[in-house]
Amino acid sequence: MSTHPEEADALFFSSIEKLVQRLYQPASPQEVSQIETCLQELQRSDKGWNMADVLLASEDANVRFFGALTFTVKINCNWDSLKEAEYNEGPLVVKKLCTALVAYFLRSSASWERCLLHLICSLSEGEPVNYDSMMAEHYDVASRVVTSLEAPQLMTAIWFATTLVEEVGRTSSESRLTHQYHDRLQNNLGDFAQLLRTIMTLPKPESNKTLVEESIKCLQIWVVYGHGAWDDRSGQMQLTPLRALIPYTAPALWDQDLFEAAADSWTELLGTFGQFFPPESMEHLETFLTGPNAQDLLSLIVKGDYEPDARAYSRLLLAYGEAKLTDLARQSHTAKGIILIDSLMQLLAYDGYAGAEDDICTPAMEFWQAYAEFLIDEEHETDDQMEPWVGSARQYLLRVLERCWSKIRMPSEDIYTQWTSEAKGDFKVFRIDVVDLLQSVYTLFGASILNNLSNLALDALQRQMWLHLEATLFCLNALADSISDEDIADATLLTLFGSELFAAMTNGAIDVPSKTQQTAVSLIISFASFFQRHPQFLLSMLNFLFVAIRTSAVAAVAAKAILSTADSCRNALVPEIDALLEQVHNLLLAEELESASQEKIFGAIAAVIQAVPSEEQKIWSLSKLLAFVERDVQTCEEFAEYQALAVAEEKGLCALRCLVSIGKYLREPDDIPIDLESKPVSQDELYVATIWTTSQDRMVNDMAKIAGALGTENGDVVELTCQVIRTGFRESFPGPFVFSPRFVEDYVISTSLRNPRLEFVLDMAGAMLSAHTRAGTTRIDLSATRFLVHLFQLIAEMEYNPTNEPEVSSSCIDLASKYIPHYLHVFLLNPEYRKHVMDFMLFTIRSMQCQEIMPRRSAALLWTELFIRYDVKADTQLALHKILEQYGPLATQAIINNIGGDAVRSELENWANPLRQMVSTQIRSKQWIKDALFSDTFPSSKVADAEKKQFLEQVMHLRGSKKTVQIVKDFWMACRGTSFAYTS
16 A cells, blocks of 8 residues: 655654654663664754754654754754755744754753853854853843844844743743753843843834734743743742833834734733733823724724734723723723723624624623623622712613624524524624623613613514514513512513514514514513413413414424413413314414424413313313324324334324323422312222223323334333323322323233333332322332232343343332332232242342442442331331341342442442441441451452451441441542552
8 A cells, every 4th residue: 555755754753753762761772872873874864854843843852852953963964955945944944943952951951041142142243152151251131242133133032032931831840850941941031131122122124023023922922931930939020021021012003014913912911911011001002092093993893894903903902901991990981981991882883793794792792791790899889879980881881782782683584594503603602692791781770771672672563673673572581580570570571562562473464583483482481470460461472372383493482482371370371271272273283283392282281271170171171182182193093004104103102292291281280289188088089980081091092002003112102101101190189190000000010021111111110109108198009019020020031130131120129119118018028929029139139249330229229228227017127127137248248349349439329328327227237247348259359357347347436427438438449459549
């Protein structure tokens, strides 16, 4: 297979880098000699130049040093071999040489501390200057050296200073091996300062502007490095020379060729080290920002002309605003303050869409959010008397909101579809930022914000400016959680919802954008409590929702709104139950309901049916609703008959989900007051044939038809059927979803390991047992017995091996846990099942020993509950005691083995829990734990007997307290060994 030249070169230089690394590793003298010979030949070869270049870019300091050596060899021995094209790349070659010199600095002894001065002196002399002689003669950088250099030589010195601070910055200042570089770099600070002062005071013909630009960037790098390396260790005094250099860069702000570099440098320094700026530099900056140059750049931004200088100006202005926010707010009434704050406002003035066409407005929003938060804090901290500047400072926020309102308006659908996903995301982020700002401003202005928005909405509605209306409704929606006073909200919403808002959007002759409908629906959801207080608006609002649900883009949120409205206003909607059913009928006939929306609508109707006071009316309304479900059931059967299984499944599952939704919302709301004097309904009364029997039979028939059409092997059918049945478990009175225990029992025991999602069936059985342990409920011992027999059969089908069906095994154990303590007598006292109980206990122990996480956790939880002491009848207590005596030692062995290293770190608390319960309740727990620790099956050889004894004593001393968990973790760590501390 042929290799491209670029790939071959990459492999070649990679092998050289590995060879260099071997040179610095321990090896025999013969091997070192061979490597040196090979590398020397490569240095002298034609590829030596490229080799040096590649090695200087390595992450390995040793490799970079060898690259610098190679450059030295090539310059001294093979300069004439450099191709003319490469030779003419002067800046590139010089920068590489600077990199080589810095590599020397990082490897040489401490004698080269004044490396920058040494380079400057050598450049001045035109040849290398002896370092020791230079130090002895006390060279003065300012008078004798720097001022004598030409621009190319000064550029070389700047490149070297830049590379020097960058490379030293990559080394750790905390390392004993590398902290010396940071100390030695500090010795060059004064030389660098004089170099920069000299450059910044040069005349500025075109030939020097590149030099000045590089110098500004270099100063920025030195300041950023200096703050990180010196500020914490040596104090602010070490940064004084750098701070004194900032004013020298100020003139560049007024130079068109240098502005971007200067602005970017000052932006970073302001944003990161605002206090570092000397006062005179801040004055220079304010003079610039209020001057004509800045205003010219601002006018470009307002027009949407985001040329590089305009972008740099916006970043600089925002950095200044954030650094001087407090002063700006307090000087908002002064001439200078007005210009500066107006400039910050103008960053939002461009009419382009945020994110898609305007990316300056988003960072501008961060400033205005901080500005609003400052004013809020100031208001909380000051006395009742308002400072003179506060009024003017607050008014700017209202003007900013006005700008934001215009910028959050949605584009037309044609424009929006052309945007990239990134542009859409940025626009969405901007709208969220506006929400944050709006909520902050509402804290300051209160109801007046709501009134303004309401007026804007009514104006947009009257003029049918639908995207303007959407922006306003979006803002109102944002304030829903901020309004704590219902009267304030109602004053605004009564005007808005009492207008033609809903009527206009349900007028078929008007084309209302889907986004406007969507936002209106969201507003209804956010202010649901308003419609509870003012039910006179319910009908017009619901009519709008039933129209909006026909639009696919709005359907999901409209269905959610219908459901939440019906749930919270069910009593008020009882007189409209027939009209609501008719609305559903029309939607189904037009086939305009998606499956997800349909189940929510059916839940909404069920919520209203629940509130109907007449049982006969309830049955009649529910019958009509079930008839809608049966349409889907019939369609499912018909398509299944013609082998159109995809459609059949869609309709069948939709019908089941609708039944789940009906059952959920047909229950009494949780906030209904409890009648403490009412007597609990007995089991016979709860499940006796009632007026609901016909409805219940229809649902059972529907579920059977769907299972017949789609097959009992369909996991979704099994799961949803369980959900339908479970909806009635919470009921305390007879109802259509309160299925008889016999029906549930028959469904559960009809399953086997061949059924998919069997765990949902077993969980349902456990939920039924739990439902009949609550106060006021009757026990269902017969159901518990039948479930238990089925559980034993399933375990036998798995050959008593939890790894054969881990999820089913876990659900079987979880079901058994539901017998504790209320059905323990069913579990333990029947002599017919004694052997099965013994098999089950061994099954749980095998589960704790296996590698499958789900049965392990379930078994650990079961044994935690078994070890708890319960107040049960004497015969049940005796039977439980015998079980614990017989299987407690085996369970303890499994628990201790997991704590001793078999478990993974995340499971340790699960294993500490049964240990805690055992120690606190079981008399023989100490002996069980001791036997387990010193058993031949204990998994770890890394702990001595003394450590095991110490663990035992600690656990027993704590008597099951929470601190046992940490003891368990420490012991597990010792058993695993330190190498497993963070890898398991």
